[in-house]
Amino acid sequence: MKSLSKFFLTVGLVTTLAACGNGGSSSSSSALDDKANKGWPEELTLVQMPNENNPNAASMYTALRDHLSEELGIEVKEFEGGSYAVGIEALASGNLDIMLASPMSYYQANQKAGAELLVTPQVEGYEYYTAFITKKDNEEINNMEDLKGKNFAFVNAASSSGYLYPKGTLVQEFDLDPDLLEQSGYFFENVTFSEFHANSVMGVLMGDFDAAAVAIGQMDSMIQAGTIKEDDFKIIGRTQNIPDASYIIREDLPEDFKEAIREAFVSFEDEQYFEAVHNDPNARFVETEQTYYDPTIEMLDAINALEDEK
Incomplete structure (x- = not known):
């Protein structure tokens, strides 16, 4: 997932994201009541991007969604998108919580929406360049x-x-x-x-x-x-090694909620998922340092790729 997407989100996805937000429907369950007491939202909205190296990977995303939902005790809504620009706007407006982002799209989301790096899929011993x-x-x-x-x-x-x-x-x-x-x-x-x-x-x-x-x-x-x-x-x-796309998250979500999401990703160990999506059953999600993309952003700045984003 190294190229910036050439596709566009469908009108249906844009409309759905704009309409659903994070309000969700009310629930009387004790689990959701506990989340509400913490100030957690009742649902989480996640957007995946097409995998140009493995177009069949999308069929496995359900496993990740179900795991996150079980670990967090809330509904997780997942969509497949294609336009980073639309995703960034949705993050900024609070209608999207998490998206998979390239270095450039992370920079744009950080500038526009204060997005933070969350987790990155890590494949041991593999260099992408x-x-x-x-x-x-x-x-x-x-x-x-x-x-x-x-x-x-x-x-x-x-x-x-x-x-x-x-x-x-x-x-x-x-x-x-x-x-x-x-x-x-x-x-x-x-x-x-x-x-x-x-x-x-x-x-x-x-x-x-x-x-x-x-x-x-x-x-x-x-x-x-x-x-x-x-x-x-x-x-x-x-070239230098190209970092993997990382999941990014809205900064204005509760800190303990963001940490719980991070832990939920890291605890996901479905080998079938990682084989299908990352071509390695031993790949795993790891916590991402906020400086992870710094060398890449410096390089983008050197070629004036960030001029329109400043």
């Missing part, structure tokens, strides 16, 4: 410096792994002007946005691009599927 690739037999490109004057492909201007991180790497490594990088003739001969990681990989293979920035996970998936052969490519550079 963007690789700078070219064809194995391309003798003109053997290192990052050789990219100068070549035809290059990013994925999409809203993609963390396909654009923001590789652009940040280039700007910081070669002291480039971030506002000029995409201009033909400045550093690259020409820059193309392929829209999908797979398009970038195949474009390099077919000779449409001399090189491209591609998420290593996407490369691995294509190799495992037999779509491409590992020996057809060489990696000439890479």
Whole structure:
């Protein structure tokens, strides 16, 4: 879940979030009475984002929802969204409690709604980064410096792994002007946005691009599927590790409620869920430090990606 979403929430979801808020229906149960005495809401609203690496993951989210509901003793309403912008507005208005967020969307939510980092899925021993690739037999490109004057492909201007991180790497490594990088003739001969990681990989293979920035996970998936052969490519550079998307939460919820939610996530140990959603049955949710995204935000600032958000 490294790219910024290209999708949009449905009108139904937007309407539902706006209408439902956190008021919920009254209940006479002692459990809800206890929550009310603490100032806890009677329900929790959670939005998941589509998993571009595993579109079938959504079928497993019910297990997490049910676990949170049982641990907290309140109803948990879950929706699948697609627009971080709509989710951030819902957080700011109090109509949404928790959402899965990329570094950029967390920064926006923190600025606009004071959102806090909650938990992050952690897969031990796995590094997610963007690789700078070219064809194995391309003798003109053997290192990052050789990219100068070549035809290059990013994925999409809203993609963390396909654009923001590789652009940040280039700007910081070669002291480039971030506002000029995409201009033909400045550093690259020409820059193309392929829209999908797979398009970038195949474009390099077919000779449409001399090189491209591609998420290593996407490369691995294509190799495992037999779509491409590992020996057809060489990696000439890479970005820093890209942090996983994290769940973020409204800051104005009661502190003990936020801590209870955090503990509920951390206690979730459904191996089928983690296998389906994170491709590792041993993955788990861990508490997220509020400084987790700081290096990423510094990088985004270096490429002027935050100018419109300040």
